[in-house]
Amino acid sequence: MMEIEDQHILIVDDEPSICTGCTMALSDLGYPTESCNTGKEGLDALLSGRYQLVLLDMKLPDMDGMDILEKINAAKLDLCVIVMTGYASVKNAVTAMKLGIFDYLSKPFTDDELCSAVNLAMENMRFKHAHLAIRRQQTTRRDFSNIIGEDPKILKLFDEISKVAVTDTTVLLNGESGTGKELFAREIHAHSKRADRPFVAVDCSTFSSSLLESELFGHTKGAFTRAVADKEGVFHTANHGTLFLDEVANLSLDIQAKLLRAFEMHEFKPVGASRCETADIRFIAATNRDLKSMVEEGRFREDFFYRLNVFPITIPPLRHRRDDIPRLLYHFLKKFCRQTGKHVDRFSDESLEMLIKYDWPGNVRELKNVVQRLIIITDTRVLDYPQLTDHWEAGVKPPEEDIPETLEALKAAKQNLLENQFGEIEKAFFKKALLDADGNITQAARNVGMQQSNFSAMMKKRGLTAAPD
Ligand SMILES: Nc1ncnc2c1ncn2[C@@H]1O[C@H](COP(=O)(O)OP(=O)(O)OP(=O)(O)O)[C@@H](O)[C@H]1O
Ligand SMILES: [Mg+2]
Structure with a gap:
C-alpha cells in the first residue's frame, strides 16, 4: 500500500512565494514536497519519475504549461497533475482536461482549497495503485512466475500449459534432467481446478516393482510378509488431486499394465484387496527418455504409451x-x-x-x-x-x-x-x-x-x- 510519505509532490511556479506557501501547507499534511521555478527544471525533475503529483503553473517564463503537459503525457508517467493558473481561460482548461489533468486551482487559492485538492488527488492515486496491485496479483496467479524464462520456446510452453492445465488431460513432460519437469508439473497442478487438492509426486525409479505397486495402490494387512497393517497408497492420497509419475520410463511392464487399467477404468486395487477402489485423479508423467523408441524395443507398453502421450510437452535444454x-x-x-x-x-x-x-x-x-x-x-x-x-x-x-x-x-x-x-x-x-x-x-x-x-x-x-x- 502506498503511504503518504511515498507520495512526492513537485510544485512548478516562477513565483517563489507560491512555492514556499504551497510547500509549507503540503509538508504539514505529510507529503514530501519540492519546488522548481522554471519549466525546464520542472520538466526534468518530473521526467525522473520521482513524483506522484505536480502542481503546475500554466504560465511560466521559459516554457508554456501546455507544452509541459504534452511532454509528461508522452512520457506516460504515473503522475497526477493539478494545474494552477492566474486566469481561468476556458479554452485552456478544456485542452488541459484533454491532456488528463486531475484538477484545477485558480489563483489566488487558500491553503484549504489546495489541501483538499491534493488530498483528493492522492487518494485517487492510492486507490489506483491498490487496484493495480490486485490486478497484478491476479495476473501473477495466472502467470507462471515460478518458472523463469522468456525464450520464445518457453513462452510457447506457457501458452500450452495454461490451456491444458484447466482440463483433466494427461500430460507427458519430456526433457533432459534438470530442465524443470517437476516444476512444470507443479505449475500445471497449481493452475488447474484441482489446485486446492493434493499434488502427489512418485519417483517411479526408486522402488522395486512389488514395492511400487503397494506404494501406488496401497495394501491390506497380511497381503505380504511385511504388511502388518492396512496401508493407503498414493492413489488414495492423490484422490481428487494430481498424481505426478516421475521417471515413468522406469516402470516395469507389469506395473504399466496395472496403471493402464487405473487410467482407463478410474479404479485401482490395493495389493491383497478383493475389491477395487475408485480414483478421480489427474495424471502428469515425466521422463528424460525417448518412450517411443522404448516402445519399439518392446521395453514400454504401446497402449500405456498412448495413454500417457495425450498431451506431450517437451522442455528444451538450457543450451x-x-x-x-x-x-x-x-x-x-x-x-x-x-x-x-x-x-x-x-x-x-x-x-x-x-x-x-x-x-x-x-x-x-x-x-x-x-x-x-x-x-x-x-x-x-x-x-x-x-x-x-x-x-x-x-x-x-x-x-x-x-x-x-x-x-x-x-x-x-x-x-x-x-x-x-x-x-x-x-x-x-x-x-x-x-x-x-x-x-x-x-x-x-x-x-x-x-x-x-x-x-x-x-x-x-x-x-x-x-x-x-
Ligand atoms: N525455468 C526455471 N525457472 C526457475 N527454476 C527452475 C527452472 N527450471 C528448473 N528450475 C529449478 O531447477 C531444479 C530442477 O528442476 P526439476 O526438478 O523440475 O527438473 P527435472 O526436469 O524434474 O529434473 P530430473 O529429470 O533430474 O528429475 C529445481 O530446483 C527447479 O525449481
Ligand atoms: Mg524431476
Whole structure:
C-alpha cells in the first residue's frame, strides 16, 4: 500500500512565494514536497519519475504549461497533475482536461482549497495503485512466475500449459534432467481446478516393482510378509488431486499394465484387496527418455504409451535457450543472497560470458547449484572470472570450435557476444523492471536494488523511456 510519505509532490511556479506557501501547507499534511521555478527544471525533475503529483503553473517564463503537459503525457508517467493558473481561460482548461489533468486551482487559492485538492488527488492515486496491485496479483496467479524464462520456446510452453492445465488431460513432460519437469508439473497442478487438492509426486525409479505397486495402490494387512497393517497408497492420497509419475520410463511392464487399467477404468486395487477402489485423479508423467523408441524395443507398453502421450510437452535444454541463462543466473543470485544474507550485486562481464557459453548438461539444476556454490564462497559484490575458474571446473574449458586464433579475434568475439546477447538481455531486464513498476523509475530502481541515477543511465544507454511499450 502506498503511504503518504511515498507520495512526492513537485510544485512548478516562477513565483517563489507560491512555492514556499504551497510547500509549507503540503509538508504539514505529510507529503514530501519540492519546488522548481522554471519549466525546464520542472520538466526534468518530473521526467525522473520521482513524483506522484505536480502542481503546475500554466504560465511560466521559459516554457508554456501546455507544452509541459504534452511532454509528461508522452512520457506516460504515473503522475497526477493539478494545474494552477492566474486566469481561468476556458479554452485552456478544456485542452488541459484533454491532456488528463486531475484538477484545477485558480489563483489566488487558500491553503484549504489546495489541501483538499491534493488530498483528493492522492487518494485517487492510492486507490489506483491498490487496484493495480490486485490486478497484478491476479495476473501473477495466472502467470507462471515460478518458472523463469522468456525464450520464445518457453513462452510457447506457457501458452500450452495454461490451456491444458484447466482440463483433466494427461500430460507427458519430456526433457533432459534438470530442465524443470517437476516444476512444470507443479505449475500445471497449481493452475488447474484441482489446485486446492493434493499434488502427489512418485519417483517411479526408486522402488522395486512389488514395492511400487503397494506404494501406488496401497495394501491390506497380511497381503505380504511385511504388511502388518492396512496401508493407503498414493492413489488414495492423490484422490481428487494430481498424481505426478516421475521417471515413468522406469516402470516395469507389469506395473504399466496395472496403471493402464487405473487410467482407463478410474479404479485401482490395493495389493491383497478383493475389491477395487475408485480414483478421480489427474495424471502428469515425466521422463528424460525417448518412450517411443522404448516402445519399439518392446521395453514400454504401446497402449500405456498412448495413454500417457495425450498431451506431450517437451522442455528444451538450457543450451537451446541461452537467452534465459542470465535471467536464471540473476534469479538464483537474488534467491541465494536472500537466503544467506549476502550482498552480491552482479556477475562480471567475463564470468557472465563464460556462464552463457557453457553447455549446461545438467540444465537449470546444475546452474542453480553453481550459483549457490559461488554465493557461498564469494566475499565480493561482483562474481568475477577468478572465482569462477576456482570453483567451477566444468565450465572453465571453452568449447573447442569457438577458440579464437588471435588476440584480436578473442577481443572481437567478446565484444560481439556482449553486444549481441548481453545488450538485448540487459535491455529486457531494465524494460521488465520498468514495466513491473508501472514506469516509475524510482520504484523500478529500488526494486532491482540500484541507485536511481545508475538505473536512469542504463535506461538511456539501452534507449528506454519510462513508458516501455
Ligand atoms: N525455468 C526455471 N525457472 C526457475 N527454476 C527452475 C527452472 N527450471 C528448473 N528450475 C529449478 O531447477 C531444479 C530442477 O528442476 P526439476 O526438478 O523440475 O527438473 P527435472 O526436469 O524434474 O529434473 P530430473 O529429470 O533430474 O528429475 C529445481 O530446483 C527447479 O525449481
Ligand atoms: Mg524431476
